[in-house]
Amino acid sequence: MAHINTLDPGASPLDYYGFELRRHREAAGLTQRQLGDIVNYTGSLVGQVETARKLPTQEFSERVDAALGTGGLLSRLVGLVMRSQLPAWFQQVAELEVRATEISTFQTHMVHGLLQSKLYMRSVLGVLDRDKLDDRAAARLARQCIFEKGEPPVFWMVLSEAALHQEIGGREVMREQLAHLLTFADDSRINIQILPYSVGEHAGLQGAFNVYRFASDPAIVYTEGYGSGHPTANPDTVRDCSLRYDHLRAAALSIKDSAGMIRRVMEDRYGEQVA
Template sequence: MTHINALDPGASPLDYYGFELRRHREAAGLTQKQLGDIVNYTGSLVGQIETARKLPTPEFSERVDAALGTGGLLSRLVTLVMRSQLPAWFQHVAELEARAVEISTFQAFTIHGLLQTKAYARTVLGALDRTDLDDRTEVRLARQRILEKTEPPILWMVLSEAALHQEVGGSATMREQLVHLLSFEGNPRINVQILPFSVGAHAGLQGSFSIFRFVSDPTVVYTEGYGSGHPSANPDTVKDCSLRYDHLQAAALSLRDSAELIQRVMEERYGDQREADGDPVA
């Protein structure tokens, strides 16, 4: 086991976070257990985070910041910690997400990670590999904090109707996910359009892709394979994918009609889920 005094704060964002957590806790004159009691976590968890053996969550960071009066230090650091835990090939993409002023994405089979619920994300990530699944799920969800910024990016998502019917995690998980999509209706910065089956052949048949636009940097197109990502600022690629996205948006349903289709699929395919005692589950 790594001795806490051996932690090198320069080794990684996770080590730096643990070092700062310990430093502020000790400055407050608290034991790990005492701090855990204050923030409603176990002292053992505090110790694991201090020794870089466990990932902190945004919620943990916010509670500790409030308890220790750190001025939001840990809440700022946790973003870097989470990003550092992403697969190496995806870390650059997460940085693009964080810097973009507009994200346009076409998703052929699944909901985009920025709009996934915890249960849906956990099922997607655990489909083949359940190693460290809790941590990997939290890392994915942490990306969504960019939508909570004072000036969040404008997000446009064209989603194939197939993604509404692909039952990921069971009916209850899908219903929760579709409710989540509907919760953005009326939000001008988060827009979801459905590409219906009736469109037939369309400009996105080659697969999902995202377009990141910035204030001054060149536009970047991102495509993804199994275990690899492919960002490109090649002007020809950007021009081609921008044209494809324009056609996908033109073929997709309006925002209002998209919300109605999501609602209809949710009710007809995933209906009200009921527990054994007959009570509905939201």
């Protein structure tokens, strides 16, 4: 466990954040409790963040930046801190998400992490491992901040109908997750298409994959296994997966009809009554 007198700012992004928080607080002549009172958090929580025992949130960072006049330093650091909490093999993917101008994903049995609701996310992450679940869920949720950028990426998700019926977390959680998907219906940058059972064999039978496109760099295809990720910029692989994705989008329901299917499943299977 880190100690405030020995905290090494070079040890990790979280340690650096804590070091800078303490440095600016002391420069302002405030105790942890006094700063906590100003930003409406406990002094104990301020201390835990300063000693790298607690992850800072975006809201906490913004309030402290305003209170200490740091020019947005902590708010800029919090994204780096959160990405550093992801599994080491996944951190490169989180960086791709931040840089991408377009993300295309095909998912076979669950909603992509960037569109997961909080409870659904916790259910997914908690399978066989509930250690530090709060921190792991917070780190995954923080990835969704890419949609709040000035120029967010265009996001396409082709989702197998099976994912609507795979009851992750129970009926209440699924109802909330499907309702969450419907909130993107009017967002032209976040597009969801359902691949119905009725299509039979399709171009995605080999499994889920993502394609990341950038303003000036080559596209990257990403696939995933148990505890490992496999990004590649191999032109043949990118070309093959791009073609597969075009066929999947063509076979899937339209965005409007997909929303209709999501709504029907939410009502019929999970008991939601929508006006």
